[in-house]
């Protein structure tokens with residue numbers, strides 16, 4: 001085997017390692033959690049991305065592997081040109097598992113964001129190697145006319161376009177354009193590379209790598225087709241029906257109740273992709289991920305009606321109700337993909353502390369329901385469940401008012417505490433800076449639902465909860481970038497044998513936050529200035 005083949009084997013081994021780590025939950029020693037798995041790399045390096053030191057080590061190993069593969073033992077520049085091409089083609093193979101989580105990706109047990117990040121890093125390196133290869137090869141050519149040369153140039157241009165159209169800025173502001181372009185350009189790139197390679201030996205590298213890529217692409221498309229058909233088309237109930245209603249008092253969020261064509265077994269942590277079959281704004285071409293926030297529990301095993309909580313953003317979600325906020329109800333046919341997403345196993349923890357900001361609440365509520373149901377059947381050991389929820393406006397608390405009431409009534413042993421932190425836009429302006437308890441059903445109950453009319457302070461609240469914890473404690477986050485960083489920093493200081501941290505698949509951002517590198521750096525500098533002011537005894541917020 002030559003070095004590029006060894007590289008292919010090493011890449012496979014790295015993938016297997018990631019799979020094992022994702023599926024076999026072995027708790028690493030506290031030292032590794034504190035210094036490698038939980039802390040992130042410096043914000044000035046990672047920007048808005050959530051890269052832990054462990055992930056940085058994996059990325060670093062991958063980069064080093066590629067440098068070694070393309071440079072070790074080369075004797076001439078043409079060797080280097082050949083190596084970069086081979087390494088690029090090998091790296092392209094796993095990209096065709098798909099960048100978005102799908103049946104195959106979900107089966108692997110890797111989390112949504114980790115899956116997308118692996119795809120992005122492999123893609124970046126494959127494109128860089130392709131560009132280096134083409135530039136050096138083109139520089140050594142005298143004429144530029146053959147089919148191989150022209151298709152090589154086309155392949156490189158396509159790869160460069162894929163890179164430019166996948167930057168964070170484009171993904172954030174033109175997600176649909178990015179997604180559709182990606183879908184079209186990726187197979188075109190492979191076809192151009194195929195035409196570029198003059199060799200007729202199909203079962204030898206590099207053509208065999210392209211054949212593997214084509215086969216993988218075919219398998220992923222076929223599994224997608226089978227999955228969508230199975231999930232959505234049933235003889236008596238073809239397609240799902242989506243009933244969209246505005247939530248009480250708040251126009252920022254709508255509730256989507258999906259009557260599923262084919263019921264399934266619901267677990268907390270599941271999300272689905274759904275697309276509406278309506279021609280308006282070409283919505284039928286778009287499919288978007290949302291957590292299953294609640295469900296009808298008439299049946300024990302499978303569920304045929306689930307509810308999603310959808311926050312309005314600027315695209316697909318902006319006009320789900322045809323009449324805008326004036327209209328209160330709409331019903332449409334929908335196509336569903338999923339469920340995806342792995343469940344956090346919380347049953348063995350004595351204390352479960354859940355944090356959510358904004359729409360992140362949709363991911364946390366199913367866990368509370370699951371724990372309370374398990375507690376009634378004595379299947380979980382939780383003695384204390386605490387939910388922290390920070391919202392921008394007081395009116396947002398009505399998004400899930402009914403679900404919270406249901407949870408409180410399920411909590412017959414009073415193990416649940418809910419703390420809502422309201423940052424501003426108070427309905428009751430005289431409560432600013434104060435704490436208010438929701439009325440209790442009867443005098444014998446403890447106070448379980450508390451409203452804080454001020455922002456959440458991670459250091460104080462997390463420290464306090466870890467101090468009060470009973471038994472093994474898990475802290476789960478579905479919070480915006482800033483809150484996640486703050487809580488993570490406190491957990492890194494306080495982690496011990498009893499404490500675990502989990503960050504869920506989705507990181508809700510406020511409407512104002514841009515998620516860019518600059519805004520991440522600005523947040524970091526602001527938090528630094530705040531810390532310095534605090535240490536000088538000056539508590540003024542900057």
Ligand SMILES: Cc1cc2nc3c(=O)[nH]c(=O)nc-3n(C[C@H](O)[C@H](O)[C@H](O)COP(=O)(O)OP(=O)(O)OC[C@H]3O[C@@H](n4cnc5c(N)ncnc54)[C@H](O)[C@@H]3O)c2cc1C
Nearest residue numbers: 171172175288289290291310311313314315316317362506
């Ligand atoms: C695992 C997961 C679970 C989620 N659960 C919920 C939920 O329960 N409730 C909720 O309100 N939101 C949830 N979201 C976010 C939701 O998917 C996006 O807000 C929605 O897709 C935005 O659609 P839009 O066209 O209106 O977005 P735009 O206004 O065009 O963009 C807003 C943001 O959403 C991102 N985005 C747009 N389309 C997609 C897509 N197809 N996939 C991923 N990101 C996209 C963009 O990059 C941008 O950052 C979840 C996201 C993920 C990844």
